[in-house]
Amino acid sequence: MAIKAITSLPKVVPMLTLPRPIFTPEHEAFREQVRRFCDKEIAPHHAQWEHDHLVPAELWRKAGEYALLCCWIGEEDGGPGGDLLFDFIVCEELGRVGATGPGFPLHSVIVAPYIAHHGTPALKKRMLPGMACGEKIGAIAMTEPSAGSDVAAIRTTAKEDGDSWVINGQKTFITNGYNSNVIVLACKTDQSQGARGISLFVVEADAPGFSRGRNLDKIGQYAQDTAELFFDDVRVPRENLLGVVGEGFRYLMQGLAQERLLVSVQCQSRAESAFEWTTQYVRDRKAFNQPLSNLQNTRFKMAELAADLQAGRAYCDQLIQLHMVGQLDAATASAGKLWHSELLGRVTDTCLQLHGGYGYMREYPIARAYVDARIERIYAGTSEIMKELTRSMTQPNPDRELIRRFIEAPDTVDAIPLNPMAAALGLKVVRLNSVPREIELAFTPTPIFLQGVGVLQGGAVAGMLDFAMAFALLSKLGPEQSCATINLTTSYLRAAPIGEYRSVAEIERQTRSIAFLRAKLFERCSPETVIATAQGTFAITASQV
Template sequence: MSSVALPRTIFDESHNDFRDIVRRFVEREVTPHLDAWTEAGRVDRSLFERAGATGLLGISAPARYGGGDVDDFRYNAIVIEELARAGATAVSMSLCGFNDLIAPYFIDFGSDEQNRRWLAPMVAGERIGAIAMTEPGTGSDLAAIATTARPDGDDFVLNGSKTFISNGLLADVVIVVARTDAAAGRGGFSLLVVEDGMPGFTRSGPVKKIGLGAQDTAELSFADVRVPRANVLGSPGDGWTQLRRNLPIERLHIATTSMARMRATFDQALSYSMERTAFGQRIADFQANRFYLAELATQIEVAQVFVDRCILDAATGRLDAVTAAMAKWWVTELHQKVIDRALQLHGGYGYTREYPVAHDYMDSRVATIYGGTTEIMKEIIGRRLTRED
């Protein structure tokens, strides 16, 4: 059985062909290794090389850097959906995290020299990237970032720490958000590229999380790290504007992940309820359960239509911060509801790792937190609604 009730019209034949490529890649290169990667706390570096060779990295990057040269978020969404459908949300954060959270900063703000030096090897999967925003004392409050980068001749001297950094242990290249001018407020942030091996740059981890075991999450520390001015993306002081430009895509990335994963979880719960019997009848035949299934199926379809609209907006450069915030909080919160009901339908078995719903239960909880909490998303929306123009 499947929850699919409404046809999705945002994809054409070329997208469907690409989906077939991604699905085969996931079946061949991801699914067989998930348990081992979860045990190791990170994916194998070779995954990036295989993804690069298949054309799954740097989809929107210019061809001169080895990218797909296709600025169409529908392709990005397909990679997200296929990994999420397979229960590989942690892997999606590694691969799709590069496409949606890291590559855009190089594509939009990197010089040709910087992109040949860093972007091209990352697109090929030869090097791995990360972005470091969150700090131990700031959480979703980016304006409170305390990491500093003091100008000193041809360098910036970087001091501070970052936490919950995806790909933090594997990364060869890290975009670090830091204050380069303490007196300039939001105009004092810059994006600095820190490279593995720079003196004073250390990391620890992986952070022991309750879910997303295969996702390399680390803490980074910077003690008088000398970062050349040539490693600044864009111009010093542009960091806040650069972050605001890409955060809507990051939030749609999270919403798309939750959307695909909740549909897979619902389908599994529906199938289970059709097969499992209790008190002489199928679980699905109890009226209360039929009502739960009907409610969730309807909410999933409504959410999918909205997410598809956002994907199209992103593909055409029209996605705005408020719409992305709406998608992020609504879909991730709905995901929690779907998982809760799906696990309940599984009964005691839902609480065992034998069934995918248990993994989804652990992996999905953080979606309402990272990328900006649900409360921050509502604040973004509320401020726009009550603003007097």
């Protein structure tokens, strides 16, 4: 069958003229380089790739030669030595030409960081240079036939065997799945621990026992290879474990803000392109002896889209700026992903309508953009999940900054005031362990918490234990979670006199939906003089796991 190439993308001046101070002249010069690459190497061939349901691997090597991959990776690791803004520019320029096939952004912004941040020096040396030059193509494999948003329900297992891990299981809906030769894989290393039993591994495509299923037949984004992956006693070396056993879910949660920001970036750029194509179309298309752009309905619709897109551009750039200074949290990124994916759906629907019958023909880019847009409200977290996570923005958490510091610097012992009760108790963080998840807090209560006989009030004792258990829990779940009520049972062993106290709390175990916590309060920092103990449970909602 004849394949119609995308050779007639409208050459229009962008309608959106908001200044973008986040980008330097160096970034904009790079944009021109990316634009030339897209116009020459991608746009003329994309329709053929849609027919093939695959982008040739050779394109990745060409992109590597132009330094379009993993731009943020330092030169010492074989990368171009830029920053993440260069990778966002690549994403925007792919959106400009309506190209959904080349999975460069996922490879560069989602997959490579897991290896760079959690891989051993030897693994990074083996993987990152190849990913930057396009010899290695990355994919991330979390989703399974029975586990999508509920990552804790995955069934793929990894079992330690000598100096190796042996992996068995199946993944589906894996972007770059057919082309990939480096796969970041989520596995259960302890099936009794729910999310706490998930670990991440790097699997190479030439490993015995690894195979690919069919290239899945989607309703849109035809050129993007989306595959099933199978693991049958796949053996990987110990050094292919990313980070610490059992910490994979936490690593995934830490990467969600950047992943969802990437979706905002690509949705905004694709929406702008759809608008620009439609602007040119309504100027050229005539009805009732005049251009469509002269009709009031068309003018009003285009004005509404322009306003939405201007707001979307300002919103997206603000999210990027927050991320570049380390201040984009998961809830804010989720709100952005929700807004921009829904925006893209509205824009492409309105633009297709303005094209009339021609908008339903795949030879027009708006038709492809319309079906390609639908998945943006599903992958990287459905709109419904995004609403649940965004909801936490309306529930202020005064301890969020402390918990963020726990995640980023688990050895901190700074004294950080949290709220009035914590400040009155003189709370300090003394120690935080990742495995097992355990926290030690120090308290020096003020006289307001003393009874007339010079001993602590019962509420202060319970508060110390409650603080410790809550922080142990929160430092595990991540900074985007707000502090919910723990069902607490406290036992007082004896009266507590004036002095300094230490409370040690840990998450004893966790099922899929419940965390079991315990804590002890020690007088004057001595483990031999326990004055109170506590046990508690915390129900974890589906959105949290």
